Amino acid sequence: MAKRVNVLGDIRAEHDIHMLELAFYVTPDFRTLIESTDRPIVVGRRGTGKSALCYQLRKYWRKGQNTAVLEVIPNEDQVIGLRPLLRLFGPKYNQIKAGARIAWKYALLLEVAIELVDGGKFSRNEINVLIGQHVQIWRGLGGCLTSRVRRLLHEAIDSQGSSEEAIAGLAQKLQLADLQTAITQL
Helix, strand or coil: CCCCCCCCCCCCCCCCCCHHHHCCCEEEEEHHHHHHCCCCCCCCCCCHHHHHHHHHHHHCCCCCCCCCCCCCCCHHHHHHHHHHHHHHHCCCCHHHHHHHHHHHHHHHHHHHHHHHHHHCCCCCCCCCCCHHHHHHHHHHHHCCHHHHHHHHHHHHHHCCCCCCHHHHHHHHHHHHHHHHHHHHHC
């Protein structure tokens, strides 16, 4: 029996670029995303159009001269590996959320910093020493973002203290405020 082709395209949009090009509908939400100065993060359940939206946003933003597009697409097994480490922040949702927010903010800042450092738009003299140090440490933590976050959490959180101390100390230990200022200035 011959396999029939779905005339509407592959059920997984990321595997059907041709159909994404033909059938993407520019919604008011899409227009808002491309006209806004916010930095959106696209999340949603399976089948809600995240892949189509991300593909079209990436295509649009890459047209800009001074625009870099970073994609963070962890595999399911990588995300599952992060879950037990988040328990180091305590059993309560608000504690886990606060700790995870710090870790992800640091991770995203460092991924942006790597893009800036490797992009060749800045000389070594223009790169802040703090950024250079953190980029070197970040790269040494692993090959992909999730493995870096895992190692970061293992190394940065002192399991002997309370979860509140772990959360409070993490941003300070990572020099998060200073790093964000330096990257913003760069």
